[in-house]
Amino acid sequence: MGKIIQPRTLKGFRDQLPASMIPRERLIDTAREVYRSFGFVPIDTPALEYTEILLGKGSDESDKQMYRFEDPGGRDVSMRFDLTIPLARFVAQHVGTLGTPFKRYQIGPVWRGENTQRGRYREFTQCDFDTIGTESALADAETILVIHSLFSRLGVGGFTIHVNERRILSGLFDRLGLLDVSVPLLRALDKLDKIGADGVTAEMVREASVTEQQAQEVLRWAGLKGSNQEVLDALPEMVAGSEEGEAGLKRLREVVEGATAGGVTADQLVINLGIARGLDYYTGIVFETTLDDLPGIGSCCSGGRYDDLASLYTKQRLPGVGASLGLDRLLAALEELERTEQIATTADVFLVLFGDQRIPDHIQLAAELRSAGLNVELYPEPKKLSAQFKYADRRGHTLAIVVGDEEWQRGVAQLKQMGNKQSQEVPLKDLPAACRKLLAGE
Amino acid sequence: MGKIIQPRTLKGFRDQLPASMIPRERLIDTAREVYRSFGFVPIDTPALEYTEILLGKGSDESDKQMYRFEDPGGRDVSMRFDLTIPLARFVAQHVGTLGTPFKRYQIGPVWRGENTQRGRYREFTQCDFDTIGTESALADAETILVIHSLFSRLGVGGFTIHVNERRILSGLFDRLGLLDVSVPLLRALDKLDKIGADGVTAEMVREASVTEQQAQEVLRWAGLKGSNQEVLDALPEMVAGSEEGEAGLKRLREVVEGATAGGVTADQLVINLGIARGLDYYTGIVFETTLDDLPGIGSCCSGGRYDDLASLYTKQRLPGVGASLGLDRLLAALEELERTEQIATTADVFLVLFGDQRIPDHIQLAAELRSAGLNVELYPEPKKLSAQFKYADRRGHTLAIVVGDEEWQRGVAQLKQMGNKQSQEVPLKDLPAACRKLLAGE
Numbered sequence: 040m041g042k043i044i045q046p047r048t049l050k051g052f053r054d055q056l057p058a059s060m061i062p063r064e065r066l067i068d069t070a071r072e073v074y075r076s077f078g079f080v081p082i083d084t085p086a087l088e089y090t091e092i093l094l095g096k097g098s099d100e101s102d103k104q105m106y107r108f109e110d111p112g113g114r115d116v117s118m119r120f121d122l123t124i125p126l127a128r129f130v131a132q133h134v135g136t137l138g139t140p141f142k143r144y145q146i147g148p149v150w151r152g153e154n155t156q157r158g159r160y161r162e163f164t165q166c167d168f169d170t171i172g173t174e175s176a177l178a179d180a181e182t183i184l185v186i187h188s189l190f191s192r193l194g195v196g197g198f199t200i201h202v203n204e205r206r207i208l209s210g211l212f213d214r215l216g217l218l219d220v221s222v223p224l225l226r227a228l229d230k231l232d233k234i235g236a237d238g239v240t241a242e243m244v245r246e247a248s249v250t251e252q253q254a255q256e257v258l259r260w261a262g263l264k265g266s267n268q269e270v271l272d273a274l275p276e277m278v279a280g281s282e283e284g285e286a287g288l289k290r291l292r293e294v295v296e297g298a299t300a301g302g303v304t305a306d307q308l309v310i311n312l313g314i315a316r317g318l319d320y321y322t323g324i325v326f327e328t329t330l331d332d333l334p335g336i337g338s339c340c341s342g343g344r345y346d347d348l349a350s351l352y353t354k355q356r357l358p359g360v361g362a363s364l365g366l367d368r369l370l371a372a373l374e375e376l377e378r379t380e381q382i383a384t385t386a387d388v389f390l391v392l393f394g395d396q397r398i399p400d401h402i403q404l405a406a407e408l409r410s411a412g413l414n415v416e417l418y419p420e421p422k423k424l425s426a427q428f429k430y431a432d433r434r435g436h437t438l439a440i441v442v443g444d445e446e447w448q449r450g451v452a453q454l455k456q457m458g459n460k461q462s463q464e465v466p467l468k469d470l471p472a473a474c475r476k477l478l479a480g481e
Numbered sequence: 482m483g484k485i486i487q488p489r490t491l492k493g494f495r496d497q498l499p500a501s502m503i504p505r506e507r508l509i510d511t512a513r514e515v516y517r518s519f520g521f522v523p524i525d526t527p528a529l530e531y532t533e534i535l536l537g538k539g540s541d542e543s544d545k546q547m548y549r550f551e552d553p554g555g556r557d558v559s560m561r562f563d564l565t566i567p568l569a570r571f572v573a574q575h576v577g578t579l580g581t582p583f584k585r586y587q588i589g590p591v592w593r594g595e596n597t598q599r600g601r602y603r604e605f606t607q608c609d610f611d612t613i614g615t616e617s618a619l620a621d622a623e624t625i626l627v628i629h630s631l632f633s634r635l636g637v638g639g640f641t642i643h644v645n646e647r648r649i650l651s652g653l654f655d656r657l658g659l660l661d662v663s664v665p666l667l668r669a670l671d672k673l674d675k676i677g678a679d680g681v682t683a684e685m686v687r688e689a690s691v692t693e694q695q696a697q698e699v700l701r702w703a704g705l706k707g708s709n710q711e712v713l714d715a716l717p718e719m720v721a722g723s724e725e726g727e728a729g730l731k732r733l734r735e736v737v738e739g740a741t742a743g744g745v746t747a748d749q750l751v752i753n754l755g756i757a758r759g760l761d762y763y764t765g766i767v768f769e770t771t772l773d774d775l776p777g778i779g780s781c782c783s784g785g786r787y788d789d790l791a792s793l794y795t796k797q798r799l800p801g802v803g804a805s806l807g808l809d810r811l812l813a814a815l816e817e818l819e820r821t822e823q824i825a826t827t828a829d830v831f832l833v834l835f836g837d838q839r840i841p842d843h844i845q846l847a848a849e850l851r852s853a854g855l856n857v858e859l860y861p862e863p864k865k866l867s868a869q870f871k872y873a874d875r876r877g878h879t880l881a882i883v884v885g886d887e888e889w890q891r892g893v894a895q896l897k898q899m900g901n902k903q904s905q906e907v908p909l910k911d912l913p914a915a916c917r918k919l920l921a922g923e
Contacts, residue, residue, distance in 0.1 A: 046574035057522035078828030078858025085494035108550035300841035386520035399742035416520025
C-alpha cells in the first residue's frame with residue numbers, strides 16, 4: 040500500500056453531497072418542466088471550445104476569467120465561461136438544420152477562474168433558455184412569463200421581476216448628447232446596488248467623462264419610482280426626440296401588456312430603469328428577478344435581448360432574447376429561508392434485512408414493492424435492527440418495513456412510520472397500498 | 482463588424498441538437514428513476530481535480546488520455562476521466578458525513594483525449610451508480626437488478642447481463658501457478674471479443690510469460706458454455722484447492738440466486754467466465770450487458786466489485802460495487818434499431834399566432850392551456866398560416882390550434898391533428914379536455 044493522497048477538491052470547486060444534490064435536482068427538474076411547457080427544446084454544447092470562439096463578445100472581465108490551455112494536439116482551448124457565447128456559435132453553425140424561431144434550453148456547468156473570496160465558485164451550473172431568430176415583443180414577454188411560471192413553482196415565496204429597455208436609457212443618453220459613452224454609463228449604472236449613487240456618479244465622471252450634473256440626471260431617471268402605468272406615462276419626456284428611445288418605450292409597453300395577459304400581476308413585474316445589466320451584448324429589454332423575502336441575495340434570474348450576438352460567427356442576422364436561472368443563488372436562498380428538507384434519500388420506503396436465510400425473500404419483496412411504483416431501499420446486510428434503524432433515521436426515509444421469521448410464516452409485515460414511530464401489522468399483499476396511503480398522508 | 486470567426490467544435494467534441502438531446506434526456510430520466518427506485522442518491526464532483534488525485538489507480542492507458550494543464554494559480558490540474566476515481570476520493574473525504582452503506586448515482590460528462598478514429602468522442606456522459614461500504618452479496622445482486630430494471634424500461638428489446646467473478650479466474654490461475662501474472666492475463670482475456678482466441682493466446686504468452694498450453698487452458702475455462710446451473714456445477718473443478726477461487730464461486734452462486742429472486746430470468750443473466758474487464762481495480766464480481774438485437778455494439782452497461790479503490794485516499798476500508806451505463810452507445814443502438822422518434826419539440830400543442838391585435842388574447846389562451854397541464858408553443862410572430870404550419874411540421878408538434886378573428890368572436894378554436902390533418906371546431910373552454918383526449922389517442 041503506497042502513501043495516502045489527501046482527498047480534497049480544488050479551491051473554488053466543491054462536491055455536491057446528497058443533501059444538497061437532491062434539492063438541486065428537484066430545482067433543475069422544475070426548470071426543465073417549465074421550459075418544456077413553453078416549447079423550449081434541450082441542446083448541449085462541449086465544455087471545451089477553441090479559445091477564439093469563446094473570447095467572443097463578453098466583457099474584458101469575463102475573458103480574463105477563462106480556464107485556458109493548450110490541449111494535447113497543440114490547440115488553444117478554453118472551458119466554457121457561460122452558455123450564451125456557445126449558443127451564439129451553435130445557432131450560427133446549425134441554423135440551417137434548426138430553422139427559426141429556435142427556442143432552446145441548456146443546463147450545465149460553466150467555469151470561471153474568479154476570485155473566490157466573495158463566496159463565489161469557479162464551477163457552477165447555468166440553466167439558460169433563449170429564443171433565437173425573432174425580434175418579436177411576444178418573445179420578450181414570453182421570457183418574462185417563463186420566469187414567472189418558474190418562480191411561482193419553486194416555493195421561494197413572493198418575487199419581483201424588474202424590467203427595463205436599454206434603448207430607453209439610450210434615448211436619455213441621446214437627449215443628453217452622451218450616446219458615445221453609453222457602454223461605460225451602463226456598466227456604472229449596473230453597480231448601483233453595490234456601490235450606491237455616489238459611487239456610480241464618481242465612476243460615470245471617471246469612466247465616461249461626463250459632468251457630475253449629467254451623471255445625476257441619469258441617476259434621477261434611473262431611479263424613477265411609481266406604478267408601471269405612472270412610469271410609462273413619465274417616459275415620453277425622458278426619451279423625447281430620440282427615435283431609439285421611443286422604439287424602446289413602445290417595446291416596453293408591449294412587453295408589460297403581454298406579460299400581464301399571461302398572468303403576471305402588477306406587483307410581480309416592476310419597470311425599473313436602474314436595471315442596466317453589466318454585459319455589453321444586451322440591446323433591448325433587460326430584466327432581473329429578486330426574492331421578496333431575501334432581496335439582498337441579488338438577482339436570481341437575469342437576462343435580456345441581444346440582437347447581434349451571433350454576428351461574430353455568421354453574417355445571418357440572428358436576434359435573440361433569453362435569461363439564465365441562478366441555480367446556486369436560488370438554492371442558497373431556499374436554504375436560508377429554510378424551505379429545503381434535509382433529506383438524504385430518494386427512497387420513501389426502507390426495508391429492513393432480517394435473517395441470513397431470508398435474503399432472496401427480501402429481494403423479492405423489494406422488487407414487488409418497486410413494481411407497484413414505490414421507491415424502496417433494502418439494507419444490504421442482516422445487521423442488528425437498531426443499526427439498520429439508525430441508518431434509516433440518518434437518511435430520512437418516511438416508512439420502514441420489518442418482516443421477521445415469524446412474520447414471513449404468517450405473511451405479514453410490520454409497517455412503521457419513521458416520524459412518529461407508529462407501527463401497524465399489514466398483510467404482505469396489502470403492503471403497496473398501505474405504503475401509498477401513508478405516503479399520501481392519509 | 483469585424484471578421485467572422487468560423488463556428489466549429491473541437492475534433493472529438495460535438496453539439497447535441499434537439500433531435501438527439503430529447504431522447505438523451507429521456508434516457509437519463511429513466512436511469513435516474515430506476516436508480517432512485519432502489520434508494521441510490523445523487524452526488525456531483527468537480528470537472529477539474531488535482532492531477533495527483535485523478536492519476537490514481539486507473540490503467541496506464543487511461544492516465545495518458547487525461548486533459549491535464551496548469552491552472553491560473555499554477556496548480557497541476559486535470560479534467561475528470563471517469564466518475565469512479567472521483568467517487569473514491571469523494572467517499573474517502575466525506576465518509577464521516579455520509580455514513581455507510583452509501584449508495585450513489587452520478588450523471589455527468591467526462592473527458593478523454595482519445596484517438597477519435599474509432600468513432601469515439603473526447604467528451605461523453607457517464608451514468609454511474611455504486612454501493613460503497615459493504616461487501617454483501619446482496620449489493621452485488623442489487624447492482625444486477627438495477628441493470629435489469631433499467632434495460633427492461635429502455636425499450637431496447639431483449640438484453641443479456643454477462644456475469645463473472647474475478648476470484649474464480651484467480652482460483653484457476655492459482656491452480657495453474659500463475660497468480661503473480663493475473664493482471665496481464667486478465668487484460669489479455671478482456672480482449673477476447675476484439676482479437677480472438679489466437680490473439681489472446683499470443684498476448685498471454687508475450688505479456689504474462691506463460692506457455693501456450695497454459696494460455697489455452699485459461700481460454701478453455703473462460704469459454705465454458707452451458708446453463709448457469711451447468712456452469713456452476715463445473716466450476717468446483719476449475720477452482721479446486723484455491724481458497725480465493727472457492728470464495729468467488731460461493732459469491733457467484735449467491736449473486737445468481739439473489740438476481741433470480743429479484744425477477745431476472747435465466748436468459749437475461751448468463752455466467753460468462755470470459756468477462757474480465759480491463760480495469761485493474763475490480764476484485765470480485767464483474768459484468769457486461771449486451772443487446773440481443775445488436776450484440777456487435779458491445780457492452781452497454783459494465784461494472785463490478787472493487788474492494789480497495791478508496792485506499793489511495795484513506796486508510797478506512799471502503800469496498801464498493803457498481804456499474805456505468807453507456808449512454809452514448811445506447812443512444813446509438815436505439816437509433817440503429819430505429820426506436821427513437823425524430824421529434825424536435827417538447828410541446829405537444831402548437832398555437833398559431835393570428836392577427837396583430839390579438840397577441841394578448843393568444844398569450845392568455847396559451848397560459849390557460851399550460852395551467853391545464855399542457856405543453857404549448859405559441860408562434861412568436863403573426864406570420865402567414867402556411868409559414869407557421871411549415872414550422873410546426875418541421876418540429877413535430879402533435880396538435881395545432883388556430884383561432885382567427887371570427888373564431889374569437891364566437892369563442893371557438895380550430896383544433897387540428899398534425900398527423901392526419903383532421904380538424905375540428907372546439908369551444909375555447911373545452912380546448913384543454915379536447916387536446917388531452919387527442920393526445921391520449923382517444
